[in-house]
Amino acid sequence: MTARVGVIMGSKSDWSTLSHTVEMLDKLGIPNEVQVVSAHRTPDLLFQYAEQAEGRGIEVIIAGAGGAAHLPGMCAAKTHLPVLGVPVQSSILSGVDSLLSIVQMPAGVPVATLAIGKAGAINAALLAASILGNKYPEYHAALKDFRDNQTQTVLDNPDPRDA
Numbered sequence: 001m002t003a004r005v006g007v008i009m010g011s012k013s014d015w016s017t018l019s020h021t022v023e024m025l026d027k028l029g030i031p032n033e034v035q036v037v038s039a040h041r042t043p044d045l046l047f048q049y050a051e052q053a054e055g056r057g058i059e060v061i062i063a064g065a066g067g068a069a070h071l072p073g074m075c076a077a078k079t080h081l082p083v084l085g086v087p088v089q090s091s092i093l094s095g096v097d098s099l100l101s102i103v104q105m106p107a108g109v110p111v112a113t114l115a116i117g118k119a120g121a122i123n124a125a126l127l128a129a130s131i132l133g134n135k136y137p138e139y140h141a142a143l144k145d146f147r148d149n150q151t152q153t154v155l156d157n158p159d160p161r162d163a
């Protein structure tokens with residue numbers, strides 16, 4: 001099945017964060033592909049990936065990186081696909097460096113920036129589902145189911161002392 005979401009990350013060390021993205025995409029039934037691509041370490045590969053993604057059927061790119069996280073912004077500079085940036089929680093500055101590197105794009109080249117770490121990784125997948133849901137009713141329905149279940153789970157467990 002053609003991947004609709006491309007998940008890229010600056011290093012293998014980001015996988016513990018971006019695996020949450022892929023887990024959620026899989027749960028929603030959205031075909032995806034995963035690859036390590038770095039603006040810093042493999043700039044030519046990044047340009048090639050960003051330039052060719054749309055032609056291969058990718059409709060949303062999720063890019064996670066930590067520290068001097070230029071990957072999402074440089075990716076957005078080379079494609080017109082929506083790019084969702086996930087700031088990976090870095091060890092030294094706790095991901096604030098990643099967040100600020102990703103969020104402060106100059107006007108004209110947007111990156112939709114998520115929260116630092118696991119929450120951002122999960123939400124990137126949900127946001128991708130929202131975007132794709134405008135075109136694919138099955139992803140819209142899967143997202144609605146997920147949200148409805150989430151709401152019901154909270155309503156069914158109102159006592160915070162219960163496990």
Ligand SMILES: Nc1c(C(=O)O)ncn1[C@@H]1O[C@H](COP(=O)(O)O)[C@@H](O)[C@H]1O
Nearest residue numbers: 010011013038039040065066069070071
């Ligand atoms: N921020 C970037 C980019 C990039 O933006 O192109 N490439 C790698 N990195 C980040 O460097 C951190 C440390 O990487 P290593 O663990 O490989 O040393 C990772 O969080 C990665 O996303």
